[in-house]
Amino acid sequence: MEALRKKAHEIITGGQVKVIIGYGEGSPERARAIFAQTPAEVDQLIFDQRCLQNLAVYLMKPEVKALGKMAITASKNVLRSILQLASENQLTDADLVVIGITDDGGVIEFPNLQAVEEHIKAAGTPAKNEDRARIEEIDKKPLEERWQYWQEQLSACVKCYACRSACPMCYCTRCTVECNQPQWIPAPSHHLGNLEWHIMRAMHLTGRCIECGECGRACPLGLPINLLTQKLAAEIESQFDWQAGMSLKVENPLSTFKPDDKENFIK
Amino acid sequence: MATERKILKKESLGPLFEKMNAAGKRILAPRKTGEQIRFEPVTSANEIAADFVQSTASAKWAVFPAVEEMLSFRSLDKETKLEAKQSKPQPTVVFGIRPCDAAAFKALHAVFATDYKDDLFLDRWEQITLIGMSCTKADDYCFCTSVGGNPGSTVGSDILLTPLANGDFLAEILTEKGQQLVASLDGLFAAGGSDIDKESLLAKVTPKFDAKQMKAKMDAVFNNEKLWTRQSLRCIGCGACAFVCPSCSCFDIQDERYGGKGQRLRCWDSCGFGLFTLHTSGHNPRHTQAQRWRQRLMHKFSYGPEKYELPGCVGCGRCSRACPTDMNILGHLLEIAEEKL
Amino acid sequence: MSAENLYKPYVMKIEKITQEAPEVKTFKLVFTDEEEGKNFNFKAGQFGEYSILGEGESTFCIASSPTRKGYIECTFRRAGRVTSALARLEEGDTMGFRGPYGNTFPIDDWKGKSLLFIAGGIALPPMRCVIWNALDLRENFKDVTIIYGARTVNDLVYKHELEDWGKRPDVKLITTVDPGGETPDWKGEIGFVPTVLEKAAPSSANTIAIVCGPPIMIKFTFPVLTKLGFTPENIFTTLENRMKCGIGKCGRCNVGKYFVCKDGPVFTFAQVKELPPEY
Numbered sequence: 001m002e003a004l005r006k007k008a009h010e011i012i013t014g015g016q017v018k019v020i021i022g023y024g025e026g027s028p029e030r031a032r033a034i035f036a037q038t039p040a041e042v043d044q045l046i047f048d049q050r051c052l053q054n055l056a057v058y059l060m061k062p063e064v065k066a067l068g069k070m071a072i073t074a075s076k077n078v079l080r081s082i083l084q085l086a087s088e089n090q091l092t093d094a095d096l097v098v099i100g101i102t103d104d105g106g107v108i109e110f111p112n113l114q115a116v117e118e119h120i121k122a123a124g125t126p127a128k129n130e131d132r133a134r135i136e137e138i139d140k141k142p143l144e145e146r147w148q149y150w151q152e153q154l155s156a157c158v159k160c161y162a163c164r165s166a167c168p169m170c171y172c173t174r175c176t177v178e179c180n181q182p183q184w185i186p187a188p189s190h191h192l193g194n195l196e197w198h199i200m201r202a203m204h205l206t207g208r209c210i211e212c213g214e215c216g217r218a219c220p221l222g223l224p225i226n227l228l229t230q231k232l233a234a235e236i237e238s239q240f241d242w243q244a245g246m247s248l249k250v251e252n253p254l255s256t257f258k259p260d261d262k263e264n265f266i267k
Numbered sequence: 268m269a270t271e272r273k274i275l276k277k278e279s280l281g282p283l284f285e286k287m288n289a290a291g292k293r294i295l296a297p298r299k300t301g302e303q304i305r306f307e308p309v310t311s312a313n314e315i316a317a318d319f320v321q322s323t324a325s326a327k328w329a330v331f332p333a334v335e336e337m338l339s340f341r342s343l344d345k346e347t348k349l350e351a352k353q354s355k356p357q358p359t360v361v362f363g364i365r366p367c368d369a370a371a372f373k374a375l376h377a378v379f380a381t382d383y384k385d386d387l388f389l390d391r392w393e394q395i396t397l398i399g400m401s402c403t404k405a406d407d408y409c410f411c412t413s414v415g416g417n418p419g420s421t422v423g424s425d426i427l428l429t430p431l432a433n434g435d436f437l438a439e440i441l442t443e444k445g446q447q448l449v450a451s452l453d454g455l456f457a458a459g460g461s462d463i464d465k466e467s468l469l470a471k472v473t474p475k476f477d478a479k480q481m482k483a484k485m486d487a488v489f490n491n492e493k494l495w496t497r498q499s500l501r502c503i504g505c506g507a508c509a510f511v512c513p514s515c516s517c518f519d520i521q522d523e524r525y526g527g528k529g530q531r532l533r534c535w536d537s538c539g540f541g542l543f544t545l546h547t548s549g550h551n552p553r554h555t556q557a558q559r560w561r562q563r564l565m566h567k568f569s570y571g572p573e574k575y576e577l578p579g580c581v582g583c584g585r586c587s588r589a590c591p592t593d594m595n596i597l598g599h600l601l602e603i604a605e606e607k608l
Numbered sequence: 609m610s611a612e613n614l615y616k617p618y619v620m621k622i623e624k625i626t627q628e629a630p631e632v633k634t635f636k637l638v639f640t641d642e643e644e645g646k647n648f649n650f651k652a653g654q655f656g657e658y659s660i661l662g663e664g665e666s667t668f669c670i671a672s673s674p675t676r677k678g679y680i681e682c683t684f685r686r687a688g689r690v691t692s693a694l695a696r697l698e699e700g701d702t703m704g705f706r707g708p709y710g711n712t713f714p715i716d717d718w719k720g721k722s723l724l725f726i727a728g729g730i731a732l733p734p735m736r737c738v739i740w741n742a743l744d745l746r747e748n749f750k751d752v753t754i755i756y757g758a759r760t761v762n763d764l765v766y767k768h769e770l771e772d773w774g775k776r777p778d779v780k781l782i783t784t785v786d787p788g789g790e791t792p793d794w795k796g797e798i799g800f801v802p803t804v805l806e807k808a809a810p811s812s813a814n815t816i817a818i819v820c821g822p823p824i825m826i827k828f829t830f831p832v833l834t835k836l837g838f839t840p841e842n843i844f845t846t847l848e849n850r851m852k853c854g855i856g857k858c859g860r861c862n863v864g865k866y867f868v869c870k871d872g873p874v875f876t877f878a879q880v881k882e883l884p885p886e887y
């Protein structure tokens with residue numbers, strides 16, 4: 001924490017950035033995002049195991065951008081999000097300073113996004129998180145049971161769009177569900193509307209989801225919808241040996257064409 | 268109506284549900300699924316979640332569903348035909364609703380019954396009986412006592428149960444609807460309870476602010492853009508707060524047509540969404556999250572109370588618990604209370 | 609009001625469609641149920657929810673005058689999903705309408721006064737209702753002045769009526785188009801509405817000003833009127849917030865302590881000044 005605050009002080013007092021997006025104390029036992037703009041606010045920065053929110057979402061928020069040049073305290077998930085966003089031309093070196101944080105609260109300095117990419121690549125394939133195990137468990141169920149499971153889960157969805165709002169990669173100014181000429185996805189949170197919404201959300205994140213699980217944490221009804229996007233991430237990994245948020249280049253298998261792409265799915 | 272006190276024995280809970288089922292009533296009660304507690308249809312007392320502070324989502328859908336048919340129609344080529352109205356809603360008992368949520372039903376009623384009478388809502392309302400359950404536990408997010416409620420408040424309930432140490436319940440029969448229900452369940456409610464010190468059984472929730480002063484303060488800081496921007500920076504503009512809130516009543520209207528049939532539907536909406544006020548032209552009267560956050564608070568603590576003479580927030584704390592970015596409403600309110608003018 | 613369901617629309621038949629300007633049409637609507645038509649009453653300034661079942665509802669003011677019975681008219685610009693669907697309808701087709709909603713221009717209080725109407729673009733329809741209402745009761749009022757501007761000559765709506773009004777000796781009509789929007793044979797003014805208003809400098813003595821137009825026009829018109837001596841209480845306007853229910857339930861049009869749909873859409877400048885700038 002000391003190292004983090006020291007670095008943060010340096011760039012705020014040095015005038016390098018106007019705001020540092022980081023974590024601070026929140027409601028009892030919770031941590032929350034804070035936006036440190038003064039040395040006093042920098043002293044409130046923390047990092048511990050409660051700091052799970054994927055802060056990269058704020059890099060896309062107009063009200064935060066309006067504060068001026070940003071710095072962000074970035075755990076591994078945030079770093080991968082940054083790379084993914086940069087690969088989609090949403091971020092450049094001019095927009096931000098990245099302060100990497102290791103799991104034990106140490107600081108990694110990154111002179112630029114290139115350095116972030118090198119760091120992430122060097123760290124190698126991300127460890128499989130426990131969500132992958134849950135996905136495998138669901139996959140083991142017979143088709144009918146799986147269908148039943150998702151029907152039940154998704155029927156509780158109220159379309160608050162917290163899953164969308166919490167995801168750094170959901171930055172479209174007008175989401176497909178809001179396009180009404182024609183109305184591609186039914187807006188109401190009835191059976192069909194929910195099903196289509198979640199299929200659409202998962203499809204739009206395929207090859208872009210960095211598996212931070214933020215959508216699932218954000219859902220006020222505790223629906224495990226992160227398993228949908230993460231299942232597709234697993235699918236992309238097994239089919240194309242590829243993971244999102246590992247590089248600055250646009251290489252998402254679903255957005256790029258390669259002459260040697262597998263065609264075995266065309267039947 | 269004068270309140271009548273009775274005792275509901277713990278052994279009577281099972282028969283209570285059986286009899287209500289037999290009478291054709293739908294019973295909604297808090298059920299636990301994973302970490303979540305939601306009001307869902309139940310048939311037996313065994314299904315009810317035990318020992319919790321507050322359900323994750325509210326019971327408001329019983330009178331104001333997340334999606335509801337406003338009208339249905341058939342359209343064949345150029346001819347349009349409205350279908351006759353659907354049958355009346357089923358008689359429903361909401362069992363185990365917290366006093367804050369029962370008060371929220373009153374707040375909803377004020378919106379839908381003031382001036383134009385919203386029959387979609389009122390039809391459901393007529394069929395609803397609320398059996399409240401006093402709180403013996405509260406958490407850091409609760410603030411009912413700051414907005415006119417308390418853990419044993421009878422406001423809004425038709426019958427209020429207060430758990431006793433021995434597992435039985437003190438029953439307060441508060442309205443005619445409550446009386447009718449008790450009468451239909453002959454014998455389940457026993458005489459007694461007049462000497463019970465209800466207050467001592469309740470959770471302690473210290474008042475944190477005065478609602479009237481909060482209104483005045485909020486009107487006074489309306490133009491303090493810095494304040495609203497600071498508070499809302501971490502807000503990501505989702506609708507989680509509004510959709511778990513028992514008193515949020517804003518809605519959208521959406522049409523759907525499949526083949527020659529269709530429906531006009533009423534759906535929950537939230538003032539926190541940028542889309543809520545967006546004109547088709549692209550002009551948006553509330554174009555920043557700060558303005559939308561301010562609207563949420565103003566609506567609940569200033570405009571609503573002024574219009575309906577009822578609090579627009581009942582202090583259940585759900586929005587704070589549900590918020591993915593920890594927008595703690597009480598924390599924000601206390602900050603506003605301390606704002607220098 | 610249809611008693612059975614607050615949100616149930618009247619089924620209306622489109623009797624006549626007039627193309628007013630590019631993308632702007634006027635529908636003349638008659639009730640398919642005669643009884644409903646007979647019982648239907650409204651006042652100048654009110655609006656309704658016009659709909660196509662399956663596409664949705666859209667908010668327009670009632671553009672005809674309450675003095676003309678048996679039908680209502682609306683004039684709308686094609687904008688989004690609902691208006692696009694409406695624009696595809698033909699004479700003889702049916703559509704939905706519910707209303708009338710909202711408050712009204714206090715036209716009865718204006719007896720014996722002069723009236724100054726200032727409108728811009730597609731905002732003439734809300735005004736047309738009250739203009740016709742006043743002209744049908746012409747003897748009740750002193751001078752009647754209409755200043756109407758649009759971006760281009762092509763964008764002026766109600767061209768025939770403008771012509772009629774222009775010919776009337778008891779109406780002073782000034783039309784204007786934005787610089788560059790004129791045609792070679794354009795005889796009206798060239799300039800923005802506030803500028804033209806300042807030049808025309810109508811008297812504020814015993815006069816009510818009614819202003820409808822895009823927010824930017826309204827913003828620049830108020831100061832000119834103030835300069836001309838109009839008090840905020842004597843300037844009327846209509847606000848346009850996005851609406852759904854039209855009856856103070858859905859919360860969408862809430863601005864400050866008002867629901868624009870129920871407490872408005874007609875407001876005095878005195879009221880508007882007190883409102884948060886969220887319209």
Ligand SMILES: Cc1cc2nc3c(=O)[nH]c(=O)nc-3n(C[C@H](O)[C@H](O)[C@H](O)COP(=O)(O)OP(=O)(O)OC[C@H]3O[C@@H](n4cnc5c(N)ncnc54)[C@H](O)[C@@H]3O)c2cc1C
Nearest residue numbers: 178547666667668669683684685687688689690691848849
């Ligand atoms: C009091 C008042 C009077 C008016 N009078 C007139 C008039 O006389 N003439 C005129 O031309 N205009 C008038 N307007 C403006 C007119 O209401 C709008 O221009 C028009 O409704 C927009 O077109 P649309 O309905 O086709 O828009 P759309 O954008 O297609 O909207 C369709 C419906 O869906 C909703 N909607 C749109 N996008 C979304 C989304 N992403 N998600 C969910 N719902 C959505 C809309 O609210 C609407 O109900 C008036 C407005 C008001 C408030």
Ligand code: SF4
Nearest residue numbers: 157159160161163219
């Ligand atoms: S956060 Fe949960 S309830 Fe909200 S839209 Fe997503 S899945 Fe549905």
Ligand code: SF4
Nearest residue numbers: 512580581583584586
């Ligand atoms: S605003 Fe929050 S605390 Fe108040 S009633 Fe709604 S959910 Fe509960």
Ligand code: FES
Nearest residue numbers: 852854858859869
């Ligand atoms: S349009 Fe629904 S409240 Fe005004």
